[in-house]
Amino acid sequence: MKKKAQSLLQELTEAHAVSGYEEEVREIFVNELTGIGELSADKMGGVYCETGSDGPSIMLAGHMDEVGFRVKHITPGGFLKIVAVGGWWTHTLLSQRVEVKTQSGNKVLGVISSVSPHHLSPAERSKVLDIAHLFIDIGASSQADTIQNFGISLGDPIAPAVPFSALGKPDHYLAKAFDNRVGMACVIQSLQELAQTALPNQLTGVGTVQEEVGLRGASVAARKVQPDVAIILEGPPADDSPGFNPAESQGALGAGVQIRIQDPTALMNPRLVALVERVAQENQIPYQITVRDSGGTDAGNIHKENLGIPSVVLGTPARYIHSHNAMINLNDYLAMVQLSTALVKALDQETVDGLTKYL
Structure with missing residues (x-):
């Protein structure tokens, strides 16, 4: 078993x-x-x-x-704005890898991102960002690139990209x-x-x-x-x-x-x-x-x-x-x-x- x-x-x-x-x-x-x-x-x-x-x-x-996300908007620069599906605490999201599943079934790897801390005031750094301020970077160069070459559409589902892993302690697993x-x-x-x-x-x-x-x-x-x-x-x-x-x-x-x-x-x-x-x-x-x-x-x-x-x-x-x-x-x-x-x-x-x- x-x-x-x-x-x-x-x-x-x-x-x-x-x-x-x-x-x-x-x-x-x-x-x-x-x-x-x-x-x-x-x-x-x-x-x-x-x-x-x-x-x-x-x-x-x-x-x-x-729980996951869906594509809400594709920016002119090809970044993905997202809407949450289920309950998230945005504090856990920055720099995490995700996969966008396209209508053809392909999975596109990306990373959840925001403005670099170098460009934030001390007050802004102390805040937990709303999901509306986050975006996903898939490496695209434009909106047309995201749509035509990556095959991403509005509404595509997004899930964390994480492997099932055994920890050092027996019978403990991370996923x-x-x-x-x-x-x-x-x-x-x-x-x-x-x-x-x-x-x-x-x-x-x-x-x-x-x-x-x-x-x-x-x-x-x-x-x-x-x-x-x-x-x-x-x-x-x-x-x-x-x-x-x-x-x-x-x-x-x-x-x-x-x-x-x-x-x-x-x-x-x-x-x-x-x-x-x-x-x-x-x-x-x-x-x-x-x-x-x-x-x-x-x-x-x-x-x-x-x-x-x-x-x-x-x-x-x-x-x-x-x-x-x-x-x-x-x-x-x-x-x-x-x-x-x-x-x-x-x-x-x-x-x-x-x-x-x-x-």
């Missing part, structure tokens, strides 16, 4: 899949799960793999998209888009792990679209699958680096899979959370309970569909998400796969019925 996890995470994190342009991750999903179950897609581009035949409907979902390629890898590996298992339910692995711009594909996915239970797989922010209180950490690298029970977008079903904890304990899977007062996941839209869907979020904590370089401990990811597969096996009809038996 570990070797497969490394290769799958590398392929997924190095894919170019800004919100609305998820095709490279969708292609990996299809290639990995062909023969595992019945594949389908929705009209927004979300992708599905359905397996099992009897019992309650269980959805195992991750989002395929990553872009762990939010949410860890979730997508977990969907894929979980379905592969369960392929030879007689399940007590109908299981659908899902890759949603456009999570980073408002959980848009999640609503479509919930309506298509109509699950009785949703397990959302994520790459949430870690909180164990300088600037956080170590005594309050709920997302430390190496401490296990996160079980998120609340954020501003969703309160998880308490009975489902209790079941997840029990399954983790019975299988000796390390985990950390998380209550958040910021952020959100696809659970925010999924749990409100179809008269209510019991939902829970499992996550592999990642430092520095929504930047060019995030970091994970692979063992947290493996714990997420183990907990996902064990939880699916536990969700028989009686257990699922008990999650929403209120009268």
